[in-house]
Amino acid sequence: MEKLAAILIVDDDADVRQAAALALAPHVDRIESAASPEEMVERLTPGKFECVLLDMNFLPGERSGRAGIDALAAIRQADPALSVVLMTAYGGVHLAVESLKRGAQDFLLKPWRNDALAAAVTAATLRTRAERSGMPLEELERAAIGKALAQHDGNIAQAAAALGLSRPALYRRMSKHGF
């Protein structure tokens, strides 16, 4: 498989940044690093990265993961299509659940296994690409019609109402899309 384009590694520990970069080097064309969420924000140009690998604690002794959750929120606000993989040495179930609910693509415990790290970053990158490519309106329409018909058990009148269409209009679009 071809290499991923560019990812950003965000960790206060230089050794961790280097270890992650080495683990990912066979899979990724360009790897940049930031030592803090502030530096991360400076490096985030829209469209530049396909994935952010993000630590959750940036102060000595800090273990709550709150900084990582906040940084995740900042990324999602700046570029909702950009996928984030979180990593921490101190995560429990609650932090993992909160992370994924707030939009992280994956959550890894340190120390990681290199193959798991590569798999998580690759999957996240594919999701970023899918998000960025978007869909032509025609495909969105086809998907929405299929979903409405399924949701209403094939009842044309109800599906049309749910979609905001008249029945003849829905018939025409169903024909167009091969339903």
Add this chain to the structure above:
Amino acid sequence: MEKLAAILIVDDDADVRQAAALALAPHVDRIESAASPEEMVERLTPGKFECVLLDMNFLPGERSGRAGIDALAAIRQADPALSVVLMTAYGGVHLAVESLKRGAQDFLLKPWRNDALAAAVTAATLRTRAERSGMPLEELERAAIGKALAQHDGNIAQAAAALGLSRPALYRRMSKHGF
């Protein structure tokens, strides 16, 4: 706030089913129970429930959570709009992460706090309602156009191409939607 309509509690332990039903009774009109994923499948009529509260282990001594993951997959296949909250006494970070990645809305450890249980089930129910209501095509179109314009920094030619529209057609729809 008005009560949730109906939820299904799936757990092999009758005491757990009862405790959960008692905890949720103030918030939910109708609560049904199943003692196994097989029984759960029998009870799942499309549109009947707004949330499933699902245990992850159904055999004495079993702790892997695999049965719950399989049951989650069955629900998501039968009714993708239906939200699932998973619960287990034996879950670690890996199981929690896998659960959410496979589509669970939340993941709770036993023994739960009643307020956390009610909050999770309520949030899941709201997500089910949102999924079921769907969106009129016009709103899907508006959202897709907004997203494409943002993704392409306001470049009309590129956004039109991404959406599968000609430029004049995109201009007309932008006008219609107030862009």
Add this chain to the structure above:
DNA sequence: GGCAAGGTGTCCGTTTTCGGACAGCGGCGA
């Protein structure tokens, strides 16, 4: 058995949308 309600699929005069073409602008490189 009849009636009402809500469903089905199609029609056609009217309305809306289509996209190639046009004119013009700004940035960049030679």
Add this chain to the structure above:
DNA sequence: TCGCCGCTGTCCGAAAACGGACACCTTGCC
């Protein structure tokens, strides 16, 4: 300074889509 490229916004004859109305069907209830 000039030319090229890719962008912008609009036009208009042609094509497509619109939805109220029509005719008919099925189911459930009295």
